[in-house]
Amino acid sequence: DTGVSQDPRHKITKRGQNVTFRCDPISEHNRLYWYRQTLGQGPEFLTYFQNEAQLEKSRLLSDRFSAERPKGSFSTLEIQRTEQGDSAMYLCASSLSGASREKLFFGSGTQLSVL
C-alpha cells in the first residue's frame, strides 16, 4: 500500500494559463475524490468518480475545471484560464466502495499558486 500520490506537490502559474494535476489512488480503490482547500478553510468537495464514471460534481466546479479518470485508475484535474481565486491546495482521496467508511485515504495535495 503506497498510499495516494499527487503530482506535482507545488505549481506556480500565471493568470490565464492552463494547469493539470495528477492523482494516483491506492491501486485497488475504485472511488476517487477531488477536494479543494483554501487557507483557513476546510476541504471542499469538487467531484468524485466510481471507476471511470464521474458521478457527482459540485456547483463549485466551474466550466474551467475538468476532471477525468479514463481507465478507472489515475485521475487528472485540469484548470483552464486560471484565475487568482483558483489558488488553493487541491486534494485527492480514494476509497473502496462497499468497504467501511473509514477507508477514505487522502493524498498530500497539490498547492497551486496563481500569480
Added chain:
Amino acid sequence: AQSVTQLDSQVPVFEEAPVELRCNYSSSVSVYLFWYVQYPNQGLQLLLKYLSGSTLVKGINGFEAEFNKSQTSFHLRKPSVHISDTAEYFCAVSSKGGSEKLVFGKGTKLTVNP
C-alpha cells in the same frame, strides 16, 4: 444538505493538559461523523469516526469523541495532550447511504505548548 461548525479556530494548550475541540453539525438526514487531523505538509489522516452504535468512540493517539444527537454535536477530547498533537483538526460529516462525500468544518488549529 449538511454543514459543520467548528466553534474554535485556534486552541492553545499546555502539554499534558486536557483538550476539547468542539464540533456541531446540521443535516436533514442521518449522518456519519468523522474527525481528521492534518499535520503540516501532510494529507488528512482519519482520527476516528462514528457510524452507529456506542456514542463514545475512541480513535488513534488517545483521542475520543462523543456523538450527541440531541445537541447535534461531536466534540473531540483528549485527557492529556502532547506537543506532537500540534496540528489542524477537521470535523466532517457524510450522509448515510450517499457517495461518501465529506462536508468539512473550517478546522481548529491546536497548538500544544511546553
